[in-house]
Amino acid sequence: MEAGGRRARRREAAEYYRGQRVPERMEEALNALFPLSPGDLYGELANYLSKYSKAPVICKLVGRKVLDGVGQPTLEVEIYCTVKNYEKRICSTVMSCHSQIPENALPEKIEADEKERNDCVNTAVEWVNESLNTMLRDLEPTDQCQVDKMLGEYFTNKVEEKKKIQRQEEEEEEEEEEEEEGTLALPPRTPSPATPPGKKKSAKTGKKSSVPERPIPPAEPAEPVLCGSLAIGGTSLAIAKAGATISHIPLYSHIALLKHEQVHVEQSPEEMTLPLPMVTLLNCEKTSPSKLKLVKEVMLIPPVQLSLKQGIERVLDIQKEMTRLLGSPGKMPGPQPADGKKGKAQNSGKKSLPQFLKRISHLGCLTTGYDDVEQLLLLMQTACSNIGLELGTDVYLAINCAAHELMDYDKGKYEILTGTFKSPDEMVAMYGELIDKFPFIIALIDPLRKEDREQWSNICCALGSKCYLIAEDAATCISKLKTDQTINTPVCSGVVLKYVNETKVSDLIELTGILHGQRHITILGSPDGEASDDSLVDLAVGLGARFIKLGGLSRGERVTKYNRLLAIEEELAKNRNLRETKLEFVAFAEESQSENQLSDELPPPEQD
Template sequence: MGDEGGGRRGRTTSELQRLKKQAMEYYRQNGVPLQLEELLNSTFYLQPDDVYGHLANCFSKLAKPPTICKVVGKGVLDGLGLPTLQVEIFCTVQNFPKNICSVVISSHFEVRENSPPELVEVEEMGRNDAIRTALQWVNGPISTELQGLNPSNQAQVDQVLRAFFANKVQEDLERKALEDVLEDTPVLTPLPPVPLPPPPLPPTKKKGQKPRRRDTLIEKPVLPEEPPEPVLRGSMAVGAVSLAVAKASAILSSKPLYLNLALLKHSQELPLKLTVPLLMVSLLSCGKASPGKLNLMKEVICIPHPGLSARQGVEMLLEIQKQVNKTIEMVPPSKTEMKKGHNGGKKGQQQITGKMTHLGCLAINYDTMEQPILLLQGICANLGLELGTNLHLGINCAAHELMDYSKGKYEVMTGTFKSAAEMVDLYVDLINKYPSIIALIDPFRKEDSEQWDRVWGALGARCYIIAGAASGSISKHLEEGNLIIPLASGLIIKHTNQTTVSDLVEVTHLIDSKKCTAVFGSTEAESSDDSLVDLAVGLGVQFVKLGGLSRGERVTKYNRLLTIEEELAQDGALDVHEEHTFFCLNEEAATAAEALEVAAVTADE
């Protein structure tokens, strides 16, 4: 008898021998291998106070890796109360099914304000049909095909999803071909030909009358809008399941999602440091759906200086937003004051009012392009900040929403129309006057490629020219093996539809190889799922565009970004932005700008 220390303390020698004898008898009866017998002997001898806990730890390392046993799709609501898709991943862990995680994907449908009821009804039907089909895919064939796969093998999972989607595309093509055949019925009795009306008489020309100028000028026709890329209903099931599997893998390996994605991006070699993307925060909206005459600025975007942390940038912008709200809540002046011009400027100037948009920013009733910039400039001055130093601006022009096809021009303000060529001069003048604007998003429709070339040549060395709606889908980029965008500095990528996590990794590699700027953007109808931020950090994009600092579905993403920044800083893995400017001058753009200046000087001479 005696106390021999460690796990044996409190047990007599005879008791320990009895336990060992019982264990050995059990091993012989059950054919336990010698190595395992030695392990169990040491367990009973050294850990008698917590035998089962110690065994659980030992055997968990020897257990079969978790495998997907079920995928469940559910219909949920996004931040605007619109239907979208949630996906849950169940895995078999140590012989027991376990709910690992869930994700919610945002739909690709645009949020149209002030749309006619018939268009709203059509889009509502399309959205409901897309969700219904996605649920059928997830709860049926996708769940079956993914059973037994290891969630840590993202490439295999995504390959299964891609093959499944390709089959669905082929089925859809065959269905449409059959419908076309059924609709193509021959005409039994041809209709008699309709006689053509006589040609109109030429207008009589008065004696001495000179031809009008419009008769001599031939305007270049405006290219019609390209049809949108087809989106197969139900395709969001593929993107949602792929992201859910990536999140499940991260949870099972006890890693945050952004680290799991960084491993995928860097071929399973985790970089020593990760960078938090720079913020693009929507603060004001002066677009077509906003009150006031100004249409051009769908989003006035604030971009904190790269030297600031994400937390410092958010705190600065919250203070600016607070001051904007105070300005909006000012008591309207009396009619006498407005007549005298006491409203801070021009006679009869409209009082600032605003409402919160679905993008999480304020819609302002401004009438000129200078007004929102001057508002922010004045607020920054009151706070001791300087535009162009502490804070920079970006403009989401959303030009595709401004085209009046009956006139062939962009309606930049109510009743004020500009041709595509005139828009180039407008942007150059605006940035010459306000050099704190360092980004233009969608300054033209994607069809106006000549103007994209011109504005990039004129401004590409001074600000980012970003393709958002003018960019092709991620599937199109990967299919072509090239970026399907006009001449631009970069593009906005989004996780929607059939985009898998592997697709996102591939497209960011493609963007990096082209030395373009990647902006990871949220959709117009966002959910409260914050996985988008992990994607942006893990994939190493330069900017993240999450909307405004209001509305829960957007604020939750900013909170996630701040959490990731804190985690990286605590682990010593946060890579700070060393550059004091946002971008190095694009040599090609700078050369083009110099050529334009030389051409202008030569023309003047």
């Protein structure tokens, strides 16, 4: 009977608890304590407990060969982390290739470049999948400094291995030459009396010796690119993206925090300024494999008073008008002079119009030819005037001169046009006249070779208070720029930095900190072989770059980055973290007498 009674009581209890009274009371109590639905409550509880779980660590790196925006091979790096005991793909990044795209290059040169590019990418894939995959395992992706330190040591070891192999090859060649000389046992050659040293050589020069030319500094040898170096930059950037993803913040915020911790900047990492875009409008093609006229790129810079969205729209309007003018040269109006005085020196009727539009460049902009730079600038004025805009007020210009491609080393002068040569000193005077005539040009990129350091100093003293003098070719190798907390470049207003090869995120942070401390401006630029990865924009925003040079407003790999810039502007404006941008030129001539003196800011554009 007792057993039967117990069973009956159990049944009664079970029926009682299946009813609504106790669950209703429990739900009321829970609602009083936690005003959330059960689903939300469990989510909050999971988030709370996750704070005490083990931090995600890197478990695998995957490198693979992919294509960039122009169909050339490049490197992709994927990061996998162990998150709550599960392997999870966190992110990936695609590197831009360091190789410049040859224009009108000879077939053998193109073939050699393609082979070099393939070898570099294949070696980089091997490094990522083997050595780096093992080396970085179990590290936290948020520890950027430690990762970059290990990457730097790995790269240094690879450089030393390469040098050792080269020394061994040179020693073997020397031994072979000595053996050949010993076998031949030729008598020593005596100098011919017909060619005594010194005197005869100078006599041959004739009249040329009566007008001595100051010799130009020879071109510095190109920095060698270690095969596989893409793996270093690709892995460092992928780790930074993984750290941002793990921290649940945008990449630009993660970079700003890293900079704040690494170089101790005073600027709050929460408040940011957007870099002004240098939008390439025209790419001026070469007329032969080795000749480039004075302008390689013409870029538009919107005024700081406009939002980025408004500035891009304005550039698009100018681009449409330029496309119309270049596409129908027969109906194109003659270029108008900038003002009455300057108009007397311009005879627009005798000048031929620029060559018609041919194609969209790999830079994502219009491609055209021209007779001289003034003709091109006057045409730009016409295009802006046709749509009710004024250069110098509603939009500014920047010109990439690429002077290192103009030098004729036989003559020791720059060939700015076919058959027109100028010495480095004459180039400085020419730029002064150009800026006086067209004051809406606020930036000259590579107006001289990096070797002409004396002339860089002269042009900065002459024009530094009127426009930015920017070095791009002189800053191609970021690892060589920093020497003992100084920047190894000519005197200039700023430099264009490109994230390529063995560049690491920590290097970029340190370098921009030094540049800003020395009041240089930083421009982050896209290389020729650009990929669709938009991380460059986040880097520019997080690092506080003054400008960003992305190419034109065509081609997917270019437009993707402009879209990312617009999205960041919208996000920062929504969170009220967007600070106002200012443009100030450095008065180099005045700074030689008084330190840290700035010229006036650019005049604000007239409001529509």
